Amino acid sequence: MSTTDTTRGTDQGAQELLARGRTSAIEELRERGAVLRMSEAAARSYQDEGGAASDTMILNMGPQHPSTHGVLRLMVELKGETVLRTKPVIGYLHTGMEKTGEDLTYLQGPTNVTRMDYASPLFNELVFSLATEKLLGIEAPERATWIRMLMCELNRMASHLLFMATNGMDLGAVSMMIYGWREREEVLRFFEKVTGLRMNHNYIRPGGVAADLPDGWRDDVIRLLDTLPSRLDEYDTLLTGQPIWRNRLQGVGVLTTEEALALGTTGPLLRSTGYAWDLRRDEPYLAYDQVEFDIIVGTYGDCFDRYAIRLAEIRESMRIVGQILEKIPNGDYRLQDKKVTPPPRARIDESMEALIHHFKIFTEGFKVPEGEAYAAVESPRGELGCYIVSDGSAKPMRMHIRGPSFVNLQTLAPLMQNGFIADAVAIISSVDPILGEVDR
Amino acid sequence: MTDLVLGLELAYWQQTSIKVLVAAVMVPTSALILGYVFLMKIMSFMQSRLGPMESGPFGLLQLVGDGVKFIQKEDIFPEKADKWVFAMAPIVVLVSTMLLFVFVPVGPDLVGEPVDAGIFIALAVSSISVIGILMAGWSSANKYSLIGALRATGQLIAYELPLVLAVVGVVIQAGTLNLQGIVAAQASGEMFGWGGIGNPYVFTQFVGFVVFMIAIQAELTQTPFDMPVAESEIVGGYQVEYTGFRFLSFFLAEFATAFAFAGIASVLFLGGWWVPGFDIDSNALNFLGPIVMFAKIMLVSFLIFWVRFTYPRFREDQLQSFAWKVLIPISLANIVVTGVLKVVF
Numbered sequence: 137m138s139t140t141d142t143t144r145g146t147d148q149g150a151q152e153l154l155a156r157g158r159t160s161a162i163e164e165l166r167e168r169g170a171v172l173r174m175s176e177a178a179a180r181s182y183q184d185e186g187g188a189a190s191d192t193m194i195l196n197m198g199p200q201h202p203s204t205h206g207v208l209r210l211m212v213e214l215k216g217e218t219v220l221r222t223k224p225v226i227g228y229l230h231t232g233m234e235k236t237g238e239d240l241t242y243l244q245g246p247t248n249v250t251r252m253d254y255a256s257p258l259f260n261e262l263v264f265s266l267a268t269e270k271l272l273g274i275e276a277p278e279r280a281t282w283i284r285m286l287m288c289e290l291n292r293m294a295s296h297l298l299f300m301a302t303n304g305m306d307l308g309a310v311s312m313m314i315y316g317w318r319e320r321e322e323v324l325r326f327f328e329k330v331t332g333l334r335m336n337h338n339y340i341r342p343g344g345v346a347a348d349l350p351d352g353w354r355d356d357v358i359r360l361l362d363t364l365p366s367r368l369d370e371y372d373t374l375l376t377g378q379p380i381w382r383n384r385l386q387g388v389g390v391l392t393t394e395e396a397l398a399l400g401t402t403g404p405l406l407r408s409t410g411y412a413w414d415l416r417r418d419e420p421y422l423a424y425d426q427v428e429f430d431i432i433v434g435t436y437g438d439c440f441d442r443y444a445i446r447l448a449e450i451r452e453s454m455r456i457v458g459q460i461l462e463k464i465p466n467g468d469y470r471l472q473d474k475k476v477t478p479p480p481r482a483r484i485d486e487s488m489e490a491l492i493h494h495f496k497i498f499t500e501g502f503k504v505p506e507g508e509a510y511a512a513v514e515s516p517r518g519e520l521g522c523y524i525v526s527d528g529s530a531k532p533m534r535m536h537i538r539g540p541s542f543v544n545l546q547t548l549a550p551l552m553q554n555g556f557i558a559d560a561v562a563i564i565s566s567v568d569p570i571l572g573e574v575d576r
Numbered sequence: 577m578t579d580l581v582l583g584l585e586l587a588y589w590q591q592t593s594i595k596v597l598v599a600a601v602m603v604p605t606s607a608l609i610l611g612y613v614f615l616m617k618i619m620s621f622m623q624s625r626l627g628p629m630e631s632g633p634f635g636l637l638q639l640v641g642d643g644v645k646f647i648q649k650e651d652i653f654p655e656k657a658d659k660w661v662f663a664m665a666p667i668v669v670l671v672s673t674m675l676l677f678v679f680v681p682v683g684p685d686l687v688g689e690p691v692d693a694g695i696f697i698a699l700a701v702s703s704i705s706v707i708g709i710l711m712a713g714w715s716s717a718n719k720y721s722l723i724g725a726l727r728a729t730g731q732l733i734a735y736e737l738p739l740v741l742a743v744v745g746v747v748i749q750a751g752t753l754n755l756q757g758i759v760a761a762q763a764s765g766e767m768f769g770w771g772g773i774g775n776p777y778v779f780t781q782f783v784g785f786v787v788f789m790i791a792i793q794a795e796l797t798q799t800p801f802d803m804p805v806a807e808s809e810i811v812g813g814y815q816v817e818y819t820g821f822r823f824l825s826f827f828l829a830e831f832a833t834a835f836a837f838a839g840i841a842s843v844l845f846l847g848g849w850w851v852p853g854f855d856i857d858s859n860a861l862n863f864l865g866p867i868v869m870f871a872k873i874m875l876v877s878f879l880i881f882w883v884r885f886t887y888p889r890f891r892e893d894q895l896q897s898f899a900w901k902v903l904i905p906i907s908l909a910n911i912v913v914t915g916v917l918k919v920v921f
Contacts (some may be wrong), residue, residue: 203808217723217892306808308799308889314623339662374886380800381888557723558891561809 141323151222153194153211165518166222167213168553190231191215194556195479201230203561210548210564217534217556222549226542230575237535241501242268245532247338249522253573254335256295258287259515260537261340263522266421266511268342271504271526274476276437278423279467280344286332286357286460287339293364294323295444295516298451300371300567303443306565307384312374319367327357343477344470357461357490361454368450376444385440389551389563392437400543403518404449405567408441409432415514427459439566446568449516476502501530517541517568539573595688599677601874602669604643606835607828610641613829613874614881615831622885641900646827649820654717657817661715666818666825668708673829676836683849683865684857694755695743698840699736702795703827706732706884711805713814724813727892728804731794734899736802739791739909745784745914746777746844755840759848765857776847783910785845787903792837794899796830798880800887801895824837834880842872 153167165528198209208229213221237248245268246261253260262284268513276284301316324334329350331337339346361466375381391401393409406413414431416424433443479490480498496502506528512521517539527533544567551563586594616638620627628635653659659689678688693698706729713725747753750761758777762786765775778785798906805813815826842848849865891900 154672169790193719196724202811304888308802308808309887310799311619311623311885312888314625318624378888379889383894384649384888384891555808556891558803558806558889574809 142545144274152225153213153221156549162222162471165328167223167549171232187445189512192220196224197560198517204564205302208545208564208569208571208574210560212552212557214557219555219557220551222552222560224545226545226571226574229571229574233576234535234537241530242504242532243497243501244344245535247336248339249535249537250336250338251572252539252576253517253520253570255298255570256291257336258284258291258340258517259513259520261338261518262288263511263513263537264516264535265340265342266513267509267522267524268504270509270511271507271524272476273505274343274471274473277343277471278465278470280469280471281349281422282460282464283345283349284340284467285424285427286349286423286464287345289456289460290323290326290357292359292516293450293453293457294320296325296450298474299446299516302568303565304562305377307381309375309381312371315367315370319364322326322360322363326353327359328354329356332384341470341477343473344468346470348469357457361458364450364454367466368512371447376447381548382440383387384444384558386438386564387436387553388439388559389566390436390438391547392438393552395550396547398476399546401518401540401547403514403516403540403544404442404445405518405544405547407432408439408445410435415512415519420444421511421513427456427465429456439562442566442568446516449483495557503528503530504532512538515540517570517573518544537573537576539576541569541571541573542576545569545574577883595678596641599674599688602677602835603674604733605827606831607831608639610831610835610877610881611827614877615919616821617884618878618881622882629778637865643824645785646824648823651821652817652819656717658715659730661711662817665708665712665715666822666829668711669705669829670708672701672704672708673706673832673836674801676840678832679755680758680836680839681849682839682869683844683862684756684859685862686849686865690754690756691751692719695747695758695840695844696753698755699740699743702833703732703736703835709814712818716814716817718812718817720810720812720816721814724804724806724810724816728797728814731797731801731804731895734790734896735794735876735903737902738899738903738907739795739918741908742784742787742791743844743909745781745907745910747781748911748914749777750906755843755848759843759850760856762847763850773852774844774847774850778845780917781845781907782911784914787907787910788841788844789876790903792834792841793880794895796834796837796880796885798834800890803892803895804888806889836838838873838880840874841876842869846872846876848872863893 175301181350192213194464195214196209196214197212204210209225209228211223211225212219232250233248237245240248245264249260249264250257265276282447297316298317301313301320304310304312304316313344327335327337330353331346364488391405391409393406393411396406396409396411402413402569410433412431412433415421417431418430429452432445434453474490474493478494481485483490484494504526506513506526508523508525510521510523514520519538521538522540523534523536524532525534547567548563551561551567555563598858602860604633616627616635626636631637631641653662676698679691679694681687681690681834710725713721721865746758750758751760752758763774764774767773767779769777784857797804803809805815815823816828849861849869849872851861851864854864855863
């Protein structure tokens with residue numbers, strides 16, 4: 137039966153998982169997660185696997201489901217508790233942020249992109265700023281670079297702590313959820329002090345950062361670095377060595393390096409397969425070549441490796457933050473180029489030119505030379521890229537974000553096949569998608 | 577049991593109505609106590625938060641308020657539900673819980689019905705709730721409910737066995753199925769010739785106690801055995817379609833059953849209502865017994881909820897293999913060892 141014969145509902149954009157035999161072979165391949173695993177013919181021959189269609193049940197998980205991390209919708213075909221086919225349906229959080237980006241100036245851009253991956257907003261701002269700076273041909277001052285690094289590493293910790301919380305929650309460890317949030321809160325408190333906001337900071341901007349670090353920031357960071365290790369040890373006690381926890385995660389959702397590369401996955405998902413790929417080391421940006429850190433890789437590519445990698449990455453980030461505290465230089469926190477960054481407030485009262493610059497920047501923004509640029513950073517979820525095409529005006533002609541969550545989401549179908557529902561939940565959790573970034 | 581309760585002479589119908597009233601009041605009361613103390617407070621303290629603080633002193637009235645809220649809610653029947661079965665299911669579960677309270681003794685004369693096969697019947701009536709859960713899951717016409725109900729059924733059947741087998745060790749040692757008899761046997765027992773606190777079977781039957789606690793954890797569908805309701809997987813299982821009062825019934829039944837099972841565990845393993853230094857027939861125990869029992873029940877409940885708030889959840893297949901491959905062999909070995917030792921000593 138070809139695709140044209142199938143009756144498709146119009147309600148959900150014809151995205152639903154259809155009954156067996158009513159979908160095309162290539163579609164079925166995808167739903168079975170057959171990337172590199174079986175041929176189209178083999179997928180077809182599985183048509184009768186598990187008996188007649190009446191033996192199986194198509195279950196709709198989401199978009200309102202507690203463990204789909206927001207509004208991911210999964211349609212799964214079940215035989216008993218076993219998952220036969222999976223189809224992720226996305227778009228429930230689509231707010232057109234990429235399109236909106238074309239209507240905002242480069243200065244307003246970070247306010248927009250920061251809302252995409254809301255668990256690690258600073259990375260979005262960073263990647264947008266880096267792409268813009270590439271187009272402008274400028275480079276942020278050294279102190280700004282280090283401030284960006286500090287904030288991003290803290291954000292990575294916050295994001296991974298959030299993962300610890302949700303991963304625990306999805307596997308039934310309710311207390312773990314609160315512990316993860318509790319530690320993340322410590323980090324967010326610091327963010328609030330620096331940027332004024334707990335999320336969606338709009339702190340990293342083209343040309344530097346919005347403001348210098350406040351007085352006493354060093355003490356706050358040191359206090360954070362002092363509290364966290366003992367708390368992470370608690371996680372180890374509570375989860376890592378826990379027999380139930382290990383049984384639930386080890387050997388579940390195994391991904392091989394070939395599959396991971398074929399699917400374009402990055403981040404902890406790729407590293408869990410033993411492939412050491414981290415943009416911080418492989419394509420250094422900011423000042424990552426001046427700090428020491430290890431890239432954590434897994435061995436088996438299963439859910440437990442992904443959990444352990446994220447836990448270890450929190451410790452690694454703390455190591456980086458410790459080095460930043462020592463090495464952070466003094467100087468400007470943003471570029472002293474009045475065409476790109478606003479002048480200091482005091483100058484506006486004294487200088488007519490400063491006033492004009494201020495007015496121009498905040499009304500029409502700064503013009504960016506024609507061209508295109510791609511910048512990529514290692515966000516907590518993988519390679520976060522930003523591609524900007526400029527037509528010479530003050531607004532991007534086209535802005536595209538390569539969201540790691542979106543790409544990583546492709547692994548769901550292969551990972552879930554032949555697992556249990558409970559494994560499916562563990563897998564969604566360990567892929568750790570942020571739907572704001574998936575739908576953009 | 578004599579007809580004389582606390583020195584009052586009562587007719588049969590008077591006794592019966594008092595017992596029914598007590599059992600009916602105990603169900604919501606015990607559920608409120610456990611819900612407040614453990615679900616709201618202890619859990620909060622474990623998670624570095626305060627829990628409810630606004631309604632009443634220390635949030636004492638929070639659950640009462642919740643109960644009132646539930647009763648006010650609209651009673652929704654899913655369109656395709658099997659209406660009668662759907663409506664009856666929570667009642668079946670609740671009745672099973674009420675029956676449990678009939679058999680738990682809290683004093684020499686304070687027991688609903690001191691049947692000779694006490695522990696056997698108590699465990700038997702506790703299994704009735706499975707039928708209610710299966711009814712709920714089936715009649716809801718919801719896939720999540722159905723999965724939840726089937727999980728619950730498989731789980732309760734698998735764990736009924738270690739539960740009963742763990743009790744057999746106690747029964748062998750006490751030489752009676754009667755719960756009052758088991759309390760008396762523990763009170764008159766001695767540890768290495770010293771009878772100061774009798775011989776609570778938690779020492780001699782420690783393996784049985786552990787197996788029993790694990791099994792009731794599963795019977796009560798508490799984490800790590802909460803797959804039937806696993807909200808992160810099947811969003812509440814058989815309760816998915818229930819609202820208002822019917823949902824409240826499930827909630828009350830869950831916590832009241834925990835209370836009753838904690839009571840049974842106290843009787844079987846912790847010496848029940850007997851207080852060291854008192855004669856087993858002493859009338860004072862009719863007053864002290866319930867207090868002691870309450871303390872022991874709270875202790876056992878604490879264990880149940882402590883585990884619940886700490887551990888992650890098993891997977892369905894792991895749960896089954898844990899019951900059949902680990903718990904049942906252990907409890908069988910326990911029975912053999914107990915039997916041999918009983919004959920030897």
